[in-house]
Amino acid sequence: MVRNESIQEQTGQEKLELSVQEHRLRWLGHVQRMSDDRIAKQVLHWVPEDRRERGRPRVIWQHVVIKDLEKGGLSWEEAVSLTANRREWYGTSFNGLE
Numbered sequence: 001m002v003r004n005e006s007i008q009e010q011t012g013q014e015k016l017e018l019s020v021q022e023h024r025l026r027w028l029g030h031v032q033r034m035s036d037d038r039i040a041k042q043v044l045h046w047v048p049e050d051r052r053e054r055g056r057p058r059v060i061w062q063h064v065v066i067k068d069l070e071k072g073g074l075s076w077e078e079a080v081s082l083t084a085n086r087r088e089w090y091g092t093s094f095n096g097l098e
Helices: 004-011 016-032 039-044 061-071 076-083 086-090
Strands: none
Touching: 016 039, 016 061, 016 076, 016 086, 061 076, 076 086
């Protein structure tokens, strides 16, 4: 049986999960640099006021991104300050992702 890991090694492809995480972090930088009146930025910082019914809490995009940042060794606050400068943000290495 051929495993996915061996095929990825042979072809030199990165894991799909890693690629998705990197794209999420790039999108974070893009949205953070938007003006405050843009809907995407408002949604990013929106916190629902109503209580949910019982059951599993909904996964919101911001929480997923925070987990990605923590894997890369950054806090939310550090990321927000880094995203202000596009070159600095794109130059940031997210070594912990994987």
